[in-house]
Amino acid sequence: MSIQTTQFRPTEQVVAQAQAEGKRPGRRTAKVSAALSLEGGAARLLTVRDPYAARTASAGQFVNLYAPDPSAMLPRPFGVARTDGDELDLVYQVIGRGTAALARLKPGDEVDLLGPLGRPYDLSRPGDYLLVGGGLGVPPLIAAAQALSQRADARAIAVFGYQNERFADPLVAASADRTLSISEPEGDVITLLDRFEPQLDPARSAIISCGPTAMMKAVAAWAAARSIPAQFSLEERMGCGYGACVACAVDTVDGRLKVCADGPVFTGEQLGWTNA
Structure with missing residues (x-):
């Protein structure tokens, strides 16, 4: 039925x-x-x-x-x-x-x-975008790869970490210029970023990320140490989705903000993660 x-x-x-x-x-x-x-x-x-x-x-x-x-x-x-x-x-x-x-x-x-x-990622600048995701944080990064694939002045490099099965690799590979992935027995997304760093030009790179908070804080610290701008999509429990219930409010340097309406995308600076 x-x-x-x-x-x-x-x-x-x-x-x-x-x-x-x-x-x-x-x-x-x-x-x-x-x-x-x-x-x-x-x-x-x-x-x-x-x-x-x-x-x-x-x-x-x-x-x-x-x-x-x-x-x-x-x-x-x-x-x-x-x-x-x-x-x-x-x-x-x-x-x-x-x-x-x-x-x-x-x-x-x-x-x-x-x-x-919600507020989307800012993909307006040209250059290389590292799409750093973990687990079920990868869907908005797949969308970013699709959007960037329509641009001649930008590249998308997917950097995905999984617990086990690399279920999203085929989805993002259809749009990304390059797909790097790792599962927990091998390491994490920081392992991949360290491996990719010799090929990276920080002056023309940006990071967008989504995944577990601990992972994103580590990515924020990695990006800040190399002066790479980074944006993060937060995952929080939501009641309404448009800012009425205030169930998803989080602490930022600008006070308590709503993930659904003010985000879900915030910069590392807004979240106070750049010195993590």
Whole structure:
């Protein structure tokens, strides 16, 4: 039996009304195009059709998905991994009741979403971008690689660390100029950065990162020691996704800021990590 969440209107109707009123579209119902397990079963890929989100999302932004389980009331935020025409890809792990319900979705099912939300990475400068990710922090970096692949003045070098299965390598390799990855028995992303450093020109390089906080703090220290600008996408529990509930507030040098609305992307300086 297909899982249906039809309490909200189809995406085309919601978007059309919002645009007529000069607003951003709210929660709406989208169709699932694909749902599959990635290499090794460590993560899953969900493709949904939402023309507005697919055409307006920038690398680092996220969408909220509402699990087709009435007991899972709060949405789940997922960084946009890739876009293709009217569709967007989301990568996630099954870690609780909400994501377990999402894992049961099949092509043709419906799911409610909101977004894209948040402040994206700044990819405006030319040069080499090191996309440093760990675990389930890699999806927004895949989107960054896709965006940078359209540029003649920039290169994307993926630097991914995994616990075991390197599930995202095939996804990012489709867009990145180079893909470096490592699993825990071999080392971590700092190991990869140290290996790559002889080929690096700090003056024309930048780092964008997402993953566990401890990993990102280590990356921030590594970047600061070489005067390389770095941006970090934080992962926090969220209630609403647009700044109303203040559930995702974090400490920064500018005071408490909301990850969903003021971020999720912050610089190392904003986070006070450059002297870590």
